[in-house]
Amino acid sequence: MSVQYYVQAYFKWLFGVFFGAIILIVVNWTLTDNMEGIVLAIILFALVGLLYPFLQLYMEKRKSQKDG
Structure with a gap:
């Protein structure tokens, strides 16, 4: 595997974690107010x-x- 593959996979992961965290925060904030x-x-x-x-x-x- 090339370095480029791992860099792309890392950025996909980072993108998912970032937006996943935002969604979790919004859901938690709206449902429980804490x-x-x-x-x-x-x-x-x-x-x-x-x-x-x-x-x-x-x-x-x-x-x-x-x-194959």
Whole structure:
């Protein structure tokens, strides 16, 4: 895998985490009128997102094995 692949995957992950965090904050703010627990949700979202490039690579390998 090239460095460019990991950079692109990281930016996709960062984009998803950023907008996911904004959505979580807005939903939490509108439903409960407080900000408790949002930091934990953002941390968990980011931890799952760290595995994204490896999961994407695995899915691409499986797809290429099915096709080939």
